[in-house]
Amino acid sequence: MNAPLLEVKNLTVRFRLKRGILNAVQDVSFSLQESETFGIVGETGCGKTVTSLSILGLIPCPPGEITSGEILFEGENLLKKSPREMEKIRGRRIAMIFQEPMTSLNPSLTIGDQIAECYRVHMAYSKKVALDFTEQMLSLVRLPSPKTMVHCYPHELSGGMRQRVMIAMALACQPKLLIADEPTTALDVTVQAQILELLKELQAKLKMALIFISHNLAVVARLCDRIGVMYAGSMVELADKKSLFTDPLHPYTRALLNAIPSPELRDKTLNAIPGTVCNLFEPPPGCKFHPRCSKAKEICKTEAPVLELKSGKNLTACYFPGA
Amino acid sequence: MKQEALPREEWTGTDKASSALARLVDAFRVIARNRLALFGLFIVCTGILTAIFAPYLATHDPYEINIANRLKSPSLNHWLGTDFLGRDTYSRIVFGARTAFEIASGAVFLGAIIGIPLGAVAGFAGRWVDSTIMRFMDAIMAFPGRLLAIALVASAGGGFASLYIALGLSAIPSNARIVRSTVLSQKEREYVEAARISGESDFHILFFQVLPNCLSPLLVRLSLEFAHAILAESSLSFLGLGLPPPTASWGLMLKEVTPFLQLQPMAAFFPGLTITLIILGFNLLGDGLRDIFDPRQYER
Amino acid sequence: MILRYVVRRLLQLIPVLVLVSLAVFLLVRAIPGDPVLVMLGIDPDARSRISEEQYRALQHQIGLDQPIYVQYLNWADKIIHGDFGLSLASRRPIFEIIFERYPATLYLAVTALLVGIVIAVPAGVIAAIRQNTRLDYAAMAFALGGVAMPDFWLALMLIVLFSLKLGWLPAIGYASPLENPLLFLQHAMLPALVMGTELAAPLTRYVRAEMLEQLRQDYVRTAWAKGLPARMVIVKHALRNSLIAAVTVVGLQTARLLGGATIIETVFSWPGVGRLLIDGIYARDYPIVQGAVLLIAMTYVFINLIVDIFYKWLDPRIKLE
Numbered sequence: 001m002n003a004p005l006l007e008v009k010n011l012t013v014r015f016r017l018k019r020g021i022l023n024a025v026q027d028v029s030f031s032l033q034e035s036e037t038f039g040i041v042g043e044t045g046c047g048k049t050v051t052s053l054s055i056l057g058l059i060p061c062p063p064g065e066i067t068s069g070e071i072l073f074e075g076e077n078l079l080k081k082s083p084r085e086m087e088k089i090r091g092r093r094i095a096m097i098f099q100e101p102m103t104s105l106n107p108s109l110t111i112g113d114q115i116a117e118c119y120r121v122h123m124a125y126s127k128k129v130a131l132d133f134t135e136q137m138l139s140l141v142r143l144p145s146p147k148t149m150v151h152c153y154p155h156e157l158s159g160g161m162r163q164r165v166m167i168a169m170a171l172a173c174q175p176k177l178l179i180a181d182e183p184t185t186a187l188d189v190t191v192q193a194q195i196l197e198l199l200k201e202l203q204a205k206l207k208m209a210l211i212f213i214s215h216n217l218a219v220v221a222r223l224c225d226r227i228g229v230m231y232a233g234s235m236v237e238l239a240d241k242k243s244l245f246t247d248p249l250h251p252y253t254r255a256l257l258n259a260i261p262s263p264e265l266r267d268k269t270l271n272a273i274p275g276t277v278c279n280l281f282e283p284p285p286g287c288k289f290h291p292r293c294s295k296a297k298e299i300c301k302t303e304a305p306v307l308e309l310k311s312g313k314n315l316t317a318c319y320f321p322g323a
Numbered sequence: 324m325k326q327e328a329l330p331r332e333e334w335t336g337t338d339k340a341s342s343a344l345a346r347l348v349d350a351f352r353v354i355a356r357n358r359l360a361l362f363g364l365f366i367v368c369t370g371i372l373t374a375i376f377a378p379y380l381a382t383h384d385p386y387e388i389n390i391a392n393r394l395k396s397p398s399l400n401h402w403l404g405t406d407f408l409g410r411d412t413y414s415r416i417v418f419g420a421r422t423a424f425e426i427a428s429g430a431v432f433l434g435a436i437i438g439i440p441l442g443a444v445a446g447f448a449g450r451w452v453d454s455t456i457m458r459f460m461d462a463i464m465a466f467p468g469r470l471l472a473i474a475l476v477a478s479a480g481g482g483f484a485s486l487y488i489a490l491g492l493s494a495i496p497s498n499a500r501i502v503r504s505t506v507l508s509q510k511e512r513e514y515v516e517a518a519r520i521s522g523e524s525d526f527h528i529l530f531f532q533v534l535p536n537c538l539s540p541l542l543v544r545l546s547l548e549f550a551h552a553i554l555a556e557s558s559l560s561f562l563g564l565g566l567p568p569p570t571a572s573w574g575l576m577l578k579e580v581t582p583f584l585q586l587q588p589m590a591a592f593f594p595g596l597t598i599t600l601i602i603l604g605f606n607l608l609g610d611g612l613r614d615i616f617d618p619r620q621y622e623r
Numbered sequence: 624m625i626l627r628y629v630v631r632r633l634l635q636l637i638p639v640l641v642l643v644s645l646a647v648f649l650l651v652r653a654i655p656g657d658p659v660l661v662m663l664g665i666d667p668d669a670r671s672r673i674s675e676e677q678y679r680a681l682q683h684q685i686g687l688d689q690p691i692y693v694q695y696l697n698w699a700d701k702i703i704h705g706d707f708g709l710s711l712a713s714r715r716p717i718f719e720i721i722f723e724r725y726p727a728t729l730y731l732a733v734t735a736l737l738v739g740i741v742i743a744v745p746a747g748v749i750a751a752i753r754q755n756t757r758l759d760y761a762a763m764a765f766a767l768g769g770v771a772m773p774d775f776w777l778a779l780m781l782i783v784l785f786s787l788k789l790g791w792l793p794a795i796g797y798a799s800p801l802e803n804p805l806l807f808l809q810h811a812m813l814p815a816l817v818m819g820t821e822l823a824a825p826l827t828r829y830v831r832a833e834m835l836e837q838l839r840q841d842y843v844r845t846a847w848a849k850g851l852p853a854r855m856v857i858v859k860h861a862l863r864n865s866l867i868a869a870v871t872v873v874g875l876q877t878a879r880l881l882g883g884a885t886i887i888e889t890v891f892s893w894p895g896v897g898r899l900l901i902d903g904i905y906a907r908d909y910p911i912v913q914g915a916v917l918l919i920a921m922t923y924v925f926i927n928l929i930v931d932i933f934y935k936w937l938d939p940r941i942k943l944e
Contacts, residue, residue, distance in 0.1 A: 058844065087852055092850055106863075122850065469886070592780070603768070
């Protein structure tokens, strides 16, 4: 097997806020091969966005602190890089698209300008060459009439179209890794499907690795090869798609899958997970999921389990994995 | 300088004068936590007290001329030096506070007593009454800054009365607008509808139920209007168009000392510094109040 | 679309302009004393030396024997045709005099505008990107102090420092920038500094607040994620959007400067319309006062209008609404 494209090792991120210290990400590890699609699933606040922002060095470092860990991209530790070096990586070798296409574009610049920026800054192309590439990119993401589109302003486009523009911007310089943080959550269902198709197609075409973040298991299932499940800042399960859905190991994963509504459950109550996500300022001792876990035993309340190989190639952080 | 604001919903209106007042008291408690606003309040209070107790705070008679002693630097006898006629600068500044606050109070009062009813009528009556009144307000506001005051005083002559009128007139539109916009936003509310159905007269509704909602923005405005009025009076007196000599007016003091700048710059420094501090005080106070009532509003 | 907006605003303007002209008209009529004597600048003591016939002739000459609304209409008609009357002191057409003096006011206002922007924009941006540091506090102190300082006091203090003590800059005098730019700058520096500070103080605060707001926005996060250099993110993205909002403030402040220019022009003996007004008041040359006040007010109203239209044109989102 080749060396992984991205290796996140024991990443811990916390925020010093007025209320106290927020432990956003704790000891998270995973890795990614070239051209692989990796999904990160979890509820709001589980740390998936913070993890992805850390890869790109976009965590604001007054309140934020990366207290330990390494992020190895093509062998180099991104956490040790200078701001200038990171500028060369962002948008060029690693790119990111965000959840809210409506507000993620600069309202006072044309979309042509905003996409061309990537070419002019990273590739030092001239205005004309950048424009040509921009138009090509726009047709690649299936936007109509690229030649007119470049002069449009973001507010003239629908949400779906803006997200395509975001994708065009992100992929302009053909990065090796694209991080997509809930790119379809804010879109209509029909548009969602289109964007996902587009992402899949482009990923194959550009031979790009993709980290797809979502709270929607169904969407992740369609797109990803491997999936990581996060809860309250920790990675609780890491498995390939098939095993995750046929034989989930961690109780949280099992509960999530159980909670998915389906036509067979008509007229029955939904299986919600009892309790609420723990307070990230003062997490419970031991396993953070134990207050809501039906299988919790004494050890779960005192010692936090570590993510490790349990069955086959799948990892989980639980003392009593499986059914 | 982020300020903890009272919940936005609370300020969208109430039908009880008493609870509007209660919230006002809460607001003052919040002010206490904003140090700059507190400083402003301190300055304003000092100013008011100086104005009231001027005769006790002054060291000399502010009108006592002593040519032999003119344009002296600060000394033990004359804390801030003397002016071009040998009068004690410190005492003149102290009495200047009295002058400034007198004029400013009159102007602000005039602006309020005319502006508030006008705004209420405009908002409540609507249609052509509203348009007419607002055109008049626009006409007053068409004169930039102190131009209106200058023009009015030029035609009416200087002196206390014309200053009150000139400065008061300039203060009318801002009060009217605030009241009008509050009335407009409250007009369609259920409690107004309810009161009307139960037979309350329009006047009663307006005065006791809708108007108390204006208290907060008006208070902010009041503080800033005071600052404007003091600045305007000083400016006019500086131009020789305001209060006549030998009145102890800060602006007039600056005018008198201008020919002697080379000899004694200190004589110009202190009166101007005083004006700056007083205006700063009112501004900080007004800002603090605004931070509480509507922290997202920008200075216009 | 924008044309319709312009037309609508112009129509709204007409009643205001009428009211303003009415106010200015009445202003002079309100001056205590016999209006005939006042308008012609005749000393009240000399009244006894004028016969009834002569008096009536004079009255007729300036149209004061007509009912007041006729007087107003005649006056307004003349104004529209550019006939502001004659100056009492020099017997020259007021329109000409104002026309001569206007450039000086304009040059000073433009210089002050530039000075103000050059101070405020960098200060506001730096205060925003270095929020809560000493730089930020210094900028805010400047903003607060600048607003509180009376302009005439700042003028006097600057004169003491730069003119009297250091001798670097002259306190009075004027040169046209078209004929002698360097000399113009020398003379304009102090008054422009005072007026510029008047503009810069509130503008700094505004720019800072806008920048802080913009830097929090999602599109700025996107810009960072694209790997754009910090300079580009701050200037091309955040500042650009901040300035769009700041245009209104700048416009309003400039318009205000026109009203305050009266005092600055007087202190620095700057030969502009503002000083013309004050000189006219001192000399009891009321036709001049009337003309100057009217012109300044009208200019203020029109500049406000232009700023509004410019802002609407500038923001691509509002354009289509």
